Each structure stands twice: as C-alpha cells, then as structure tokens.
Amino acid sequence: MFIDEAIITVKAGDGGDGAATFRREKHVQFGGPDGGDGGKGGSIIFIADNNINTLVDFKYKKMFKAGNGGNGAKKRMHGKNGEDLILKVPVGTQVRDSDTNKLLIDLNHNGETRILLNGGRGGHGNIHFKSSTRRTPKIAGKGKDGKEIKVKLELKLLADVALVGYPSVGKSSFINKVSSAKSKVASYHFTTLNPKLGVVRIGEGQSFLIADIPGLIEGAHEGVGLGDRFLKHIERCKMIYHIVDISGIEGREPIDDYEKINQELEKFSEKLSGKKQIVLANKMDLLYDMEKYEEFKAYLEEKGIEVYPVSVILGEGLNEVLYKTYEMLGAIEREDLEEESDINEVIKQREGDRENWEITVDEEGVYDVQGKIVDNVLDTYVFAGDDSLINFLHVLKNLGLEEELRKAGVEDGDTIRIENIEFEFVE
Helix, strand or coil: CCCCEEEEEEECCCCCCCCCCECCECCECCCCECCCCCCCCCCEEEEECCCCCCCHHHCCCCEEECCCCCCCECCCECCCCCCCEEEEECCCEEEEECCCCCEEEEECCCCCEEEEECCCCCCCCHHHHCCCCCCCCCEEECCCCCCEEEEEEEECCCCCEEEECCCCCCHHHHHHHHCCCCCCCCCCCCCCCCCEEEEEEEECCEEEEEEECCCCCCCHHHCHHHHHHHHHHHCCCCEEEEEEECCCCCCCCHHHHHHHHHHHHHHHCHHHHCCEEEEEEECHHHCCCHHHHHHHHHHHHHCCCEEEECECCCCECHHHHHHHHHHHHCCCCCCCCCCCCCHHHHHHHHHCCCCCCEEEECCCCCEEEECHHHHHHHHHEEECCCCHHHHHHHHHHHCCHHHHHHHCCCCCCCEEEECCEEEECCC
C-alpha cells in the first residue's frame, strides 16, 4: 500500500512544575527554600529515512505525544526530562499546518533531522524566588505546556525525471527496461497505482533518478483518477519524459494526447508545465504508417520540442534518450524549495490574540476577570500553601489588576471572580 498523505496531531511534552519546598532538619525549625526545578518536556522530532517508502504508519494512529517532564522535588532535586518523540518519515516528506497549508518542515535528505515542536520548559523551584525581602517564597515556577498542532504530512518523490502520459502508453515498461524498478505491467488502464522510483545508470558514477506515476487522464488536475495526488509527486523533478503512443492503437491521436496531458500539467501548476520535456514517441514497432510519426514530429518541432522515436518493448532508441537526458540534467538546477514558515508564528495566529485584561460584569453584578495576563500568571507560577490566593492576587495587583478594576467601575464591597474563585473588593 502506498500512502502519500496523512493528517495527524502532534503534541510536545509539558514541562514539569518546580517545587515549593523547604528544608526540614532536626535542629532547624524554619529551613530555607530547597525546591528543585521541573524537567523539560520532550520534543517532537522528524527524521527522514531512506528505508521508509510510505506514510502508512500514520494512517491509523492520529495522535502523537512526547513525554512530559517530571516535577521538581525537595532537596533541589531536578525533575526528569520528558522523552523526545522521534517520527521517521520517507525522504521527500513535507510537514504542513493542516489549517493554513503553510510549509513547516521540508525533509529532502536521508538522515535529515528536524525539530517541529520543542518541549515545554520546566518551572523553577522556589530556590529561585528567594530574595532579601522574600526569604520563604511559597511560589514556584509552573512548567510550560507543550504546544499542540494538527499537521498534514505529504510525500513528494524527489526524482530527476518524471514520466507522464496517458495510461498504457508504456511508462511502466520504460522504467522497467532502463532501471532496476519493477512496475506491474498489463494491457489495461491504471496498471500503476503507486508512484515508483528507478535508478538509471549510464556509467561508472553516472546515474539519475526517474519516477513513474499513474497514467493521467482529462480532469487529473481536479482529482479525476486521483490525478492531483499523483501530479504533486513530480512538482520537484528537473525535467519530464512525455511518453506518447504513436501507434494510435487505442483509437487516440498522438497530437491530441500530447496537448491534453500538457493542459492537465498547466492547470495543476504553471511551474510544472514549464519544465523541460523530452517527448518519446513509443510503440514505433506497431506503427504501419510513418506519415503519422512525421506529422507528429513536425508539429512538435514547430514548438521547439525534441521528439525521439522509440520502441520500449524492443529496446530501440532508448540509449540515445538516456545519454541525452544525463547531459541535459547537468545543466538544470533544481528549483528553489518552498520557504518554510515559523511554527511559533503559525501557532500564535491559530490561538489568536487576547487582551491583557478582559473584565466583564454578569447579571448578578460580579466582576469576572480574565485575559492574557491572568493566563500568563497561572501558566508561570505554582502557588503553594494556605496563602496561595493572597500570593496570586499580590502578583496580579503588581501587574495592574486594581487599576483595571477601577476603570471597569468596581466599588467597595463588589464581588470579584478570577478562575472560579470569588472575593470581595475592599477599598
């Protein structure tokens, strides 16, 4: 089974919380803070592996999580770091944001290793909060949550030359003849259901990679016959072999075949339609009227297109094509790859911006306090002990809570609600 696309959700590990603990020694009644830091969450890492050919491992499992960091402990003990999650994918895999389709990672080389999401940072223990004025800090840093994102994995074959043409024009036979690839061959349409790669060896240290994709039909750019999924495999090739059945044995005209396939390429991608083409007029052994070939050749030469008469079955005319291709490939640079987007910016756009303070009044006159500042404080600190609420409110007050409440019209005796905790405002 060939799976060239999958949508999964990945989540980096959460950082562990710092500890708010104090030394307890036999002859020391009130020991100082000794809370250790939380461990870092595990990261989501992708590795391109030549030994993997499909994305089938991501077909049924849709959620992938890295390990969480452990919490800090007393005696300054650091929490254990979360285990990284390593996802191995085929070379040529692109990782895209599923909502915006923005490219996040492009894996083009065997062994290439890329971090998609870094694990959440571990929170500081209370030893970091001790100061000359705060000798017994009962707060500690809260571990940062690991980011989560839904991504689309797309596999695009990285071939030098791509074969295009109608079904049953001889593409599978061609790649079998000139390379070590073994494509299924039969006299019916859509024999090749999966893209295949083959290495063409010209001589010692001289070779190039060729891709055979299923035959295209009209409407392929819109998904007819899964054509759109197959076309994307050849977007990054350097040049194209356009194979045409010159014999017309199936009742189609070679010129019509050539034009219709090129229209599909152009409708799918201008970049794809602009690639250098070599046209192979195949099945010359079945052609009884050479005028048909001469007419086809003249038509293409007017367009500046090279055409080579070949018989794949008999192996005639193939070597000339291969040597010419190798010569041409050396002068063609692979096009610049699509620019990657910053995943942090993509996630930020997904989450949207919140106001620093969001204060509303409900039907009972209770002032409900939310906003980015409240979220940040809750995400940043662990409040320990019976006076946790006082510590929490003290932090918010220093960040401007009281001033914002006055702007909202609060008066002495009004009820304030923060995170389902209610208290009375006192002047």
